Amino acid sequence: MAKGRSSTRRTLDSYTVKSINKTIRAGDCVLMRPSDTNKPSYVARVEKIESDSRGANVRVDVRWYYRPEESIGGRRQFHGSKEVFLSDHHDIQSADSIEGKCTVHSFKSYTKLDAVGNDDFFCRFEYNSSTGAFNPDRVAVYCKCEMPYNPDDLMVQCEDCSDWFHPNCIDMSIEEAKRLEHFFCETCSSGDQKKLNNSHAASRHSEAKVDGKRRRR
Structure with missing residues (x-):
């Protein structure tokens, strides 16, 4: 054979x-x-x-x-x-x-x-x-909408609590967010201690920003 x-x-x-x-x-x-x-x-x-x-x-x-x-x-x-x-x-x-x-x-x-x-x-x-x-089945969430971070989206950071926010979730336009010099979220600015005329220069997350305040769901 x-x-x-x-x-x-x-x-x-x-x-x-x-x-x-x-x-x-x-x-x-x-x-x-x-x-x-x-x-x-x-x-x-x-x-x-x-x-x-x-x-x-x-x-x-x-x-x-x-x-x-x-x-x-x-x-x-x-x-x-x-x-x-x-x-x-x-x-x-x-x-x-x-x-x-x-x-x-x-x-x-x-x-x-x-x-x-x-x-x-x-x-x-x-x-x-x-x-x-x-x-993992859980990831850090941000903003009032409690959504995980999308690196394509612009976000602004509160200088007090260090949380991140989407401009549209805080009644702000992208153009306004880009012009910010200081930003304090509604919770941190309550009682007129700080003003919402804001800014922490809006930017995409760096490693330090991703490692900031987190909530999990």
């Missing part, structure tokens, strides 16, 4: 995707071609790279990141435009379906970026694709 071909696969340390001239390694985050060309590229983390015994037919074992709209609960107000969730969904894909490399930052490091590029994303939750559960 003829001896069959070996199906042994070997693990590669790296692989260069010729179409983009980029070398990928385990642990890299990548953009992968969607089956529907009308959808944005899928975001994944490469767990392992394998080829057949001849070094051909290269495949990647990936762990998918889900965008908020792909999750069971859908996109919510506090989800950032570049937010993704690290899921428990693994898959095997052709390495040649990789369209590019990207960076998935931690939440804190993302908020400290001077500029956000097309290939920058951030992740603050792990996501169970079967149950729709998130880990």
Whole structure:
């Protein structure tokens, strides 16, 4: 009887995707071609790279990141435009379906970026694709609306209690918020001890700002 071909696969340390001239390694985050060309590229983390015994037919074992709209609960107000969730969904894909490399930052490091590029994303939750559960299931909330922080939104900080507020939640326009020099929230300014003609220069959160006063829900 003829001896069959070996199906042994070997693990590669790296692989260069010729179409983009980029070398990928385990642990890299990548953009992968969607089956529907009308959808944005899928975001994944490469767990392992394998080829057949001849070094051909290269495949990647990936762990998918889900965008908020792909999750069971859908996109919510506090989800950032570049937010993704690290899921428990693994898959095997052709390495040649990789369209590019990207960076998935931690939440804190993302908020400290001077500029956000097309290939920058951030992740603050792990996501169970079967149950729709998130880990952690509680995050810090801010403002009168008690919503988690969306790094796309402008917020102002009370100089007394250090809580953060959305301008529209305190009857203020974005333009007014940007002109502030001092700001005291309604609670801290009660009794006319301080005036609401405000400001703590409105800005996006830095690490110190994220670590300020927190409430949890």
